[in-house]
Amino acid sequence: MRVEIKMQAELSEPCAVIYAGEITEEIRRIVSFIENSNCTNFVTVNEEDRIYVLQPDEIYMVRVENEKTIVYCEAQKYSSGRRLYEFETLLGSSFMRISKSTLVNLKYLACVEPSFSGTMLLVLKNGCKDYISRKYLPNLKKYLGI
Amino acid sequence: MKKVFEKIEYGVAMGCFGFVAMLFIASAVAGGANVFMGQRTGEEWLQVAACFIIIALGYSVSSLIYELESFAISLRVLFHMTIGGVVFLLTSYFAGWIGENFGAVMMYILIALGITAAFWGVLVLGLKMQADKINKKIDSK
Numbered sequence: 001m002r003v004e005i006k007m008q009a010e011l012s013e014p015c016a017v018i019y020a021g022e023i024t025e026e027i028r029r030i031v032s033f034i035e036n037s038n039c040t041n042f043v044t045v046n047e048e049d050r051i052y053v054l055q056p057d058e059i060y061m062v063r064v065e066n067e068k069t070i071v072y073c074e075a076q077k078y079s080s081g082r083r084l085y086e087f088e089t090l091l092g093s094s095f096m097r098i099s100k101s102t103l104v105n106l107k108y109l110a111c112v113e114p115s116f117s118g119t120m121l122l123v124l125k126n127g128c129k130d131y132i133s134r135k136y137l138p139n140l141k142k143y144l145g146i
Numbered sequence: 147m148k149k150v151f152e153k154i155e156y157g158v159a160m161g162c163f164g165f166v167a168m169l170f171i172a173s174a175v176a177g178g179a180n181v182f183m184g185q186r187t188g189e190e191w192l193q194v195a196a197c198f199i200i201i202a203l204g205y206s207v208s209s210l211i212y213e214l215e216s217f218a219i220s221l222r223v224l225f226h227m228t229i230g231g232v233v234f235l236l237t238s239y240f241a242g243w244i245g246e247n248f249g250a251v252m253m254y255i256l257i258a259l260g261i262t263a264a265f266w267g268v269l270v271l272g273l274k275m276q277a278d279k280i281n282k283k284i285d286s287k
Contacts, residue, residue, distance in 0.1 A: 112280045114273035144283035
């Protein structure tokens, strides 16, 4: 692969753009490496053959569905090859786990609803919903100061 | 293990509360505590108290099933209510509370269903109050 570095004084942080004819395994590895380096705070997600770059603020919920990690934004959803625990580490304290399979952005909590099953249903501002497991409910209450 | 002890503690507390509440209500209905409590000996009252605790334990300990999230919710509810109801009926039978005729047995099954529904109602009401509290905090954030 040919590598070229362009110096631009007006850039406040480094920005990487990869030109390629197709997405190969090598490109995925490079993207993953850049993402995991300390100078970044974004995540990449996939939709069909396209890779999108998201800021953590754009993500409402990350959930494992049929063994795939699905990233929910305000209106769109994407898939990712990353595991949920990787998202948990990458997205930091503005996100919280509400069950074994779901991570939510605390900025977008709308309300909770009691369910007849004896658990709470968490609703996000974009309408996404998921049950809060009993194990993780104390963490949410602690975050809210209850 | 901590959860099991919590449930046992909760069950014993609920059983004692239920027993005392029953004494107050039944005494008032029967026309006085002496009239009502004079119907049984001290030993028999101790047995009644123990039965209340066993029934409450049946409902509280079996609610541990909700921790097993690999099971479907409907299955967990069914398990919880079945175990609770069965413990109630068996305890009532061995305590001699259930009469031997069909009508009395049916009446007890209805009472068991009523207690199950009441237990469920308290659980949902508690959850609703908790949800209201959480929603207030979310709104204020």
